[in-house]
Amino acid sequence: MKGLSAGPGQRGKRATAGGGGPDFNKFLKLTQEHQARERSSSGTQQEARGTSLHDLHEQGGVPFDGTSSSNIGSARQSGGATQPEKQGRGFEATPDVSSTHSQNDAAACCDAGASAPQPGAMLGGHGEDGSTELQEQPSDVLAAIQLLHSQFPKVRKKVDVLPVILRTQVYSIVKNRTDVDREAEVLKHRRRIRLFKLVTSGDDYAIMLWDDYTAQVRQAQAQAASKSPPEHVVVFDWFLESVLPGHVEVGISHALLWRLLSGPGRPPVREYHVSLLLQAGLLVRQLADSTAFWFAIPNVGLLVKSVVQGRKELIGYLSRRKYREMLHTELSRKNLRYSILGMRFHLRDLLGSGKAFTVSTTVGPLIRLARD
Amino acid sequence: MRAMCLVFWGGRNAKHPAFYYKVRFQAAQGALLKGPMWKHLQDRQTGSEKPQVTAARIAKSRLLALDLSTSKEISSGHRSGVTSLQVDNTEQRYLLSGASDGSLAVHDTQVPTKYEQDGTAVHERLFKIDKRTEGAHQYAVSSVSWYPIDTGLFVSGSFDDTVKCWDTNTLQVEMTFSLPAKVFAVAMSPVAVTHTLIAVGSGDTRVRLCDVSSGGFAHSLAGHRDAVWAVTWSLSSEFVLMTGGCDGAIRFWDIRRAGCFKVLDQHKTQMGRRPPPRPQDTRTDPPNALQQREGRGPKRRGAPDRPQLLHPGMASALDRTSAHDAPVTSLQGTPDGQYLFSTGADSRLRLWDIETGNNTLVNYRTTRGKANRGTQIAVSPDSSHVYQPSGSVIQAFDVWSGEPHATLRGHFEGVNCCTFQAHDQEMYSGGNDRQILVWEPPAPAKVLEDEHADQDNWSDDEGKLDYGFP
Numbered sequence: 032m033k034g035l036s037a038g039p040g041q042r043g044k045r046a047t048a049g050g051g052g053p054d055f056n057k058f059l060k061l062t063q064e065h066q067a068r069e070r071s072s073s074g075t076q077q078e079a080r081g082t083s084l085h086d087l088h089e090q091g092g093v094p095f096d097g098t099s100s101s102n103i104g105s106a107r108q109s110g111g112a113t114q115p116e117k118q119g120r121g122f123e124a125t126p127d128v129s130s131t132h133s134q135n136d137a138a139a140c141c142d143a144g145a146s147a148p149q150p151g152a153m154l155g156g157h158g159e160d161g162s163t164e165l166q167e168q169p170s171d172v173l174a175a176i177q178l179l180h181s182q183f184p185k186v187r188k189k190v191d192v193l194p195v196i197l198r199t200q201v202y203s204i205v206k207n208r209t210d211v212d213r214e215a216e217v218l219k220h221r222r223r224i225r226l227f228k229l230v231t232s233g234d235d236y237a238i239m240l241w242d243d244y245t246a247q248v249r250q251a252q253a254q255a256a257s258k259s260p261p262e263h264v265v266v267f268d269w270f271l272e273s274v275l276p277g278h279v280e281v282g283i284s285h286a287l288l289w290r291l292l293s294g295p296g297r298p299p300v301r302e303y304h305v306s307l308l309l310q311a312g313l314l315v316r317q318l319a320d321s322t323a324f325w326f327a328i329p330n331v332g333l334l335v336k337s338v339v340q341g342r343k344e345l346i347g348y349l350s351r352r353k354y355r356e357m358l359h360t361e362l363s364r365k366n367l368r369y370s371i372l373g374m375r376f377h378l379r380d381l382l383g384s385g386k387a388f389t390v391s392t393t394v395g396p397l398i399r400l401a402r403d
Numbered sequence: 404m405r406a407m408c409l410v411f412w413g414g415r416n417a418k419h420p421a422f423y424y425k426v427r428f429q430a431a432q433g434a435l436l437k438g439p440m441w442k443h444l445q446d447r448q449t450g451s452e453k454p455q456v457t458a459a460r461i462a463k464s465r466l467l468a469l470d471l472s473t474s475k476e477i478s479s480g481h482r483s484g485v486t487s488l489q490v491d492n493t494e495q496r497y498l499l500s501g502a503s504d505g506s507l508a509v510h511d512t513q514v515p516t517k518y519e520q521d522g523t524a525v526h527e528r529l530f531k532i533d534k535r536t537e538g539a540h541q542y543a544v545s546s547v548s549w550y551p552i553d554t555g556l557f558v559s560g561s562f563d564d565t566v567k568c569w570d571t572n573t574l575q576v577e578m579t580f581s582l583p584a585k586v587f588a589v590a591m592s593p594v595a596v597t598h599t600l601i602a603v604g605s606g607d608t609r610v611r612l613c614d615v616s617s618g619g620f621a622h623s624l625a626g627h628r629d630a631v632w633a634v635t636w637s638l639s640s641e642f643v644l645m646t647g648g649c650d651g652a653i654r655f656w657d658i659r660r661a662g663c664f665k666v667l668d669q670h671k672t673q674m675g676r677r678p679p680p681r682p683q684d685t686r687t688d689p690p691n692a693l694q695q696r697e698g699r700g701p702k703r704r705g706a707p708d709r710p711q712l713l714h715p716g717m718a719s720a721l722d723r724t725s726a727h728d729a730p731v732t733s734l735q736g737t738p739d740g741q742y743l744f745s746t747g748a749d750s751r752l753r754l755w756d757i758e759t760g761n762n763t764l765v766n767y768r769t770t771r772g773k774a775n776r777g778t779q780i781a782v783s784p785d786s787s788h789v790y791q792p793s794g795s796v797i798q799a800f801d802v803w804s805g806e807p808h809a810t811l812r813g814h815f816e817g818v819n820c821c822t823f824q825a826h827d828q829e830m831y832s833g834g835n836d837r838q839i840l841v842w843e844p845p846a847p848a849k850v851l852e853d854e855h856a857d858q859d860n861w862s863d864d865e866g867k868l869d870y871g872f873p
Contacts, residue, residue, distance in 0.1 A: 208766035209805040213674055216764060234728055234749045280670050319650070320723035385770055401770060 172214035175204040176224060176238060184373040190333045191250075193243040197338065198226075198236040200376070203383030219279045228281045228325050230315075231339050236281070239328060245271060251311040251329045259307060266304035269297065270313065283314075285322045333371070341370025341377045346386060349400045356399035359389070459785065465828045465844035466783050469799070471813040472841040473523070475515070477831070480508050480528040483543075485833025487779060488822045491549040492593050495826045497529070499557055500839060501544030506533040507559055509571070510839070512824060512831075530574060538576035540567065545586055545776060548601070551593040556615075558601055560586035566603055566613055580613040580620070584630070587777050592636035592644075600658070602644050604631030604777075610646050612658065624656050626663045626720045632777035633733045637757065638740035645743060645757075647731025652724065653745055655760070663719050665760045667726040667745075669753065673761040675803060726762075727751060732774045737786040737802075738825070744782060744789055748774050752791055754802065765805040769793060779820035781830055790830060792818035797832055797842075813840045 176196055183194035198215070205211050215238070218224045225244045229235035239247075252267035274283070274291045283291075285305075293300045308314045312329035344367050349355055363374050370377060378398065381387045390397045443460060446452035479485060483504030490512065491497045498510045508531040515524035532539050540561035550556035550568075556577065560566045562585045568578040584606030591601055599615040600622075610631055612622040629649035637643035637655075644656045655665035727747030735744045736757070743755040752767040771793045781790040788808060790799050797811040797818055816835035823830050830842040 207804075207806075208768060209764065212764045212766045216672055216674075234751055282670070319725065323723070385768055 170214050170218065171205050172201060172211050173218055173223065175201050176218075176240070178204065179379070180240060180243075182375070184371070184376055186334070186371050189371055190330060192328060192330045192334060193239065193247055195328060195331065195334060196238040197229075197380050197383070198238060199383035200379040201238070201383065202385075203379045222276060222279065225275075225279070225326070226281050227328060229335055229338070230325075231335060235338075237328070237331075244328070245275070247329055248275075248313060251313060255307060255311055262298070263303055263307050266292065266300075266307055267311075269294065269300075269304075270308060282317060282323055282325050285324070288314075288324065337370040337372045338377075338380070341367050341372055342380060344369050345374075345377050345381060346400065349387065349398070354399075356390075356397055358392075358394060359396040359398055360394075362398055462828055463785060463787065466785070466788060467808075468844040469809070469811070469828070469830060469842050470845065471811070472829075472843045474846050475524045475526070475841045475843065477510050477512070477526045477839040477841055478528070479833075479837055479839040480531045481506055481837050481839075482533075484816070484819060484835035484837060485839055486543060486545055486776075486819050487547045488820050488831050488833050488839065489547055489549055490822055490824045490831070491554045492551045493553055495824050497549075497554055498822075498824075498831055498839070499547050499549055500833060501547040501559055502833075502837070503543035503835075504533070505540040505542055505544055505561060505563075506531055507540075507544060507547065507557075507569070508532070509557075512829070532569070532574060536574065538567070538579070540565070546589045548589050548591050550599075550615075551591050551595070558589050558591060558615075560589035560603060560605075562586065564605075566601060568601075568615060578615065578618050580611075580618075582611060583607045587630065587632045588634040590634045590636055590644075592641050594636070594638055595641040597641065598658075602634045602636065602646070604634040604646055604648075606630045608648070610634065610644070610656070612644075622658060624658075624663070626654050626656075627652060628723075629730070633731050633745070635734040635736055635743075638736050638738070639757070645734055645736070647726070647734045647745055649730035650723075650725070651727040651729060651731060651747065651749075653726040653731055653734065653743075653755070654719075655757075662717055666719060666722045666724045667755055667760050667762070668724040669726050669728075669762050671761050672764050673756060673759060675763050675765065677756050677759060726753065726755075730774070732776075733778045733780050735780045735782055735789075737782050738784055739786050742786070742802075744780060746778065746780055746791060752780075752789070752800070765803065767791075767800045767805045768807050769798065769800075778818075779822065781821040781823045784823060784825040784828070790821050790823075792821060792832070792834075794818070795834070797821055811842060813842075814838060 179196045179200050180194045183196070186192075198211070201211050201215070202208050215224065215226065219226055222241050225239050225241055227237040227239065229237050248267060248271055252264060255267065256264050269292045273294055274288065277291045278287065288305065289300055292304065305314070309316070309324075312327055312331070314324040315327045317323045317325055348365070349357060359378075362378070365374060367374060367377065382389065382398070385401060387398050387400050390399055443452060443457065447454070447457045477498070479500070481500065481502035481504065483502045483506070485500050485502050487501040489499050491499070496511060496513050498512050500508050500510070502508075508528040510526050510528050512526060514526075516527040517525050519525060534541070540559065540563050542562035544559050544561045546560045548558045550558065555571050557569050557571060558566060559569065564582050564585060566580040566582065566586055566589055567576050569575070570577050580601075580603070582603060582605050586603055586605045588604035589601050591599070598621075601613040601615060603611045603613055605611070608625065608627045608629060608631070610624040610627070611620050612624070613619075614621040624644075624646075627646065627648035627650055631646050631648045633647035635645050637645060640657075642658050644658060645653060646656065647653045653667040654663040655667075656663045726745060727749050728751075729748035731745055731747050733744075733746045736742070737744070741757060742763070743757050744752060745755065746752050746769075750769050750771055750773070752769045754763045754765045755761065756763055767789075769791060778792050780792070782788070782802075783790070787802055788799050789802055790797050790811070795812075795814045795817055797814075798807060799809040799811065800806065801808050811832075814832065814834035814836055815838075818832055818834040821830055821832035828844060831839055832842065833839050
């Protein structure tokens with residue numbers, strides 16, 4: 032468990048130091064490591080997770096609550112040998128986490144207003160006790176996200192956006208998709224990552240690290256400050272203070288947004304405040320429901336376009352091959368015409384979405400399109 | 404113990420060795436012949452294991468070995484793609500099928516009509532209703548359902564905008580319900596004792612309830628914003644209906660009350676199984692829909708904090724929460740009535756907790772979900788596996804881990820529907836290649852030949868092993 036907890040940072044560093052070398056090998060190695068770890072510790076770990084989730088349900092009346100995450104962490108660290116009821120008691124004995132966490136509910140958070148603790152404090156990782164950060168979160172998914180974050184293609188010159196990760200890419204590293212979804216849910220409620228719905232196709236989600244997203248919001252605020260009067264721009268502060276920590280889902284209804292924006296000691300929310308957020312690209316209207324919004328990343332348009340077109344190009348290229356397959360080494364040398372994101376980004380996306388899979392051959396991994 | 408061996412491993416009337424290898428291999432896959440099996444049988448013999456446990460174990464191992472049947476085939480009389488299948492609820496014996504040429508047929512799944520030369524049992528149709536029959540459907544049949552109480556009546560819905568009730572004995576139309584649009588799904592509640600309603604999902608946004616006993620429309624449930632492709636009744640309450648529409652919404656209706664009482668939200672999640680309630684939990688009534696929905700739906704801009712003064716049912720009609728990002732193509736409850744599967748054209752299969760309405764966050768590695776009408780998925784009788792048609796194959800997934808368990812290949816074109824026959828762990832599937840295929844665990848090796856059947860079983864000649872179960 033120790034090694035697991037120390038994992039993310041180190042691996043991330045190694046990956047960045049490596050630069051543009053044979054990253055795929057690294058990626059494979061990471062995958063293998065992960066699988067080996069899963070094999071070795073599957074029994075105890077599963078059990079630990081089971082009990083913690085059970086406790087989680089018992090803990091709050093709400094079906095899913097941010098409290099779970101810390102619980103998962105503790106359960107894993109303890110090696111999973113603890114009795115469920117014992118663990119429940121142990122959890123109650125650490126009141127600081129559970130008490131601060133109850134305001135997952137948007138309304139509760141809103142009522143708490145200014146007295147609500149900072150999101151950082153809720154994470155437990157951003158405060159003074161930053162040293163405990165990694166020990167608290169031995170999450171494979173977070174490690175994978177950090178790896179992908181460090182390997183995000185250098186597109187800052189063309190698009191002004193911080194690293195955006197696709198959920199399918201995480202699937203290509205952590206094999207168990209159910210685990211990815213569940214851990215991403217936990218991380219979301221712990222305010223470590225933020226999920227965004229992409230308008231590309233049915234089921235695409237982008238992941239951004241929480242701090243990156245807040246930086247993006249600040250940036251959008253700085254841009255808006257030059258054009259709009261300060262009493263309008265103040266809405267960005269409200270957005271950062273109440274809306275983001277108060278509502279971690281991908282979409283928000285108009286009424287809830289309104290309620291979260293208006294807090295004690297604030298001037299009444301006006302329609303132009305919301306318009307400003309829409310203009311800055313932090314919110315987009317939902318097509319199906321005109322009274323709701325999706326959260327969005329500013330300036331992400333070109334990136335999304337690249338994702339869609341690159342995906343199409345890569346699939347088209349592979350399907351034109353005789354056996355719909357190609358060696359990874361050959362494929363990675365190829366450049367994509369319609370995407371600025373590079374082959375590695377798209378390969379991971381393709382492998383994670385299940386549209387292609389790897390076959391190991393004597394001359395290296397082979398990428399093959401799935402049949403059905 | 405030796406007799407047992409023979410049952411599973413084959414007697415002296417041996418077939419080709421490859422056959423035994425297959426049996427052994429598949430059985431081993433299904434944990435049938437792994438070491439503990441003998442221990443379990445011994446436990447059963449001494450009575451320390453309950454009979455249900457043994458039965459469940461054997462059923463499970465058979466389920467895991469499910470494959471295209473080599474000994475049984477249904478000769479489909481349809482001249483067009485099979486769109487819907489259902490096994491009757493009373494005997495688990497008669498398979499009702501509907502096809503896209505408007506024909507309906509019933510097959511007996513227990514008693515074969517004839518045997519092929521190689522011993523394959525052929526089940527030919529008992530009867531078929533096609534366009535030549537008086538009152539038959541003009542266009543494709545989209546959905547069929549047996550009357551749940553007995554097999555004297557069955558219901559079919561068709562793209563010719565009608566739902567028809569048929570008398571099985573006379574093969575005549577007993578009742579016709581005309582709807583305003585194409586019918587995509589019909590369902591009757593298998594647990595109903597106080598009503599005989601057919602829930603109909605159609606191209607119209609309203610879900611209609613047709614009353615067989617009166618011949619009229621009992622209800623029309625408004626709430627969906629697009630056509631309704633999937634309809635299923637709850638297995639725990641006879642009044643609860645679940646519908647899935649092309650707007651991606653799954654709505655739960657209590658037919659005794661106005662409006663729907665729950666709209667499933669894909670972002671409202673729980674981690675897998677719901678834990679059993681603790682004894683100290685006092686059971687409280689579910690929160691009032693009015694309170695529950697506060698903060699949703701449009702409100703007047705100036706007054707965001709005023710509570711909604713809408714009727715709960717009406718308020719839920721304004722709820723646009725979605726369960727899928729594309730049309731919901733099928734709904735199927737687990738046999739225990741606690742969980743609900745839904746598939747969508749967004750190529751996702753989701754598992755919902757019916758009680759809480761939460762997405763359980765099991766990620767099934769589905770690949771294809773494109774559809775232009777509803778499909779039919781199947782859940783194994785012990786709720787452990789789910790089978791989803793995907794292109795020309797059927798994918799089997801483990802319910803709680805979401806891991807793919809098997810890919811069943813056999814159809815030559817797209818598969819439309821599959822359904823389980825609970826008694827024998829058999830599955831039937833229908834596809835656009837006009838076939839109805841039988842999926843069953845490999846047959847155990849035969850021990851006795853007919854000529855020995857009436858001989859004594861206690862022969863002392865070890866060379867003539869002839870053990871059999873009494």
